[in-house]
Amino acid sequence: IGPTGAGKSSFISTTVDQDKGIGHSLESCTSEISAIRVQVPGEDFGLVLVDTPGFDDTYKSDLQILELISDWLERAGRKRILLSGILYFHRISDNRMARTPLKCLEMFEKLCGHNASSHIVMVTTMWDKLGEDEIGERREDELKSTFWAPMLKRGSTIERYKNTKESAWNILEHFLGAPRERQELRLQRELIDMERTLPSTAAGKELSKTINDFVKKQGSLMRTLQEQMNKPDMDKDVMALLQEQYEELERQRRDLLKDVDVLRVPMNKKL
Secondary structure, three states: OOOOOOOOHHHHHHHHOOOOOOOOOOOOOOOOOOOEEEOOOOOOOOEEEOOOOOOOOOOHHHHHHHHHHHHHHHHHOOOOOOEOOOEEEHHHHHHHHHHHHHHHHHHHHHHHHHHHHEEEEEEEEEEEHOHHHHHHHHHHHHHHHHHHHHHHHHOOOOEEOOOOOOHHHHHHHHHHHOOOOOOOOOOHHHHOOOOOOHOOOOOHHHHHHHHHHHHHHHHHHHHHHHHOOOOOOOHHHHHHHHHHHHHHHHHHHHHHHHHHHHOOOOOHHHH
């Protein structure tokens, strides 16, 4: 799991020695859940790697992404197919925790729950984009002491992915040692054991909060654009550009409000 462009598909492709459509742009190359079985070198058993689309996907809304992930986890959970572990991918090349990675991390924590922390490996990627490792090491230390600190205290670990097969398998070694108890995620417990609908789960509520906050910011920006367009001496070319931006924001806002409506929990579902 991780934001779009964090290297999830690249990791799987390197592990299985095949190109599964790795993205080299800001567009997402994984728009569905895909499971790939890979043979463990030197062993008589394999692993199933499950690739998920990132939030801020090019073609799907965050609600659609959460619905995809929750549907897969619910179907797997009802068959008692539980996860040995979860890899969370983060670009170390990002010089700060931007909105999308932070949003994805918050959603990830709500989705997994505290009990799964010891089964989580936080994987940093894009080390080759930095030029020198010292920059990445400083960013890694910051992640350890701030954003990732709560999960690390609960037993999560950190690994660096260096775009090699050896590096990928070193990370997967976390799940190849002595038999470990497989973990039911919080979202699975909520959907299956507690029979909650997606909007009333912790992950659903987190997404609803995130979307509502973003809608408010968009509304503020739209008001600012409207004020600019109302100026009598506005240049025609600038006016056309502002109008285009306003209409795009309005379109995005309408789409987001539809998701807000879907995530609104009816009173009888809250009881």
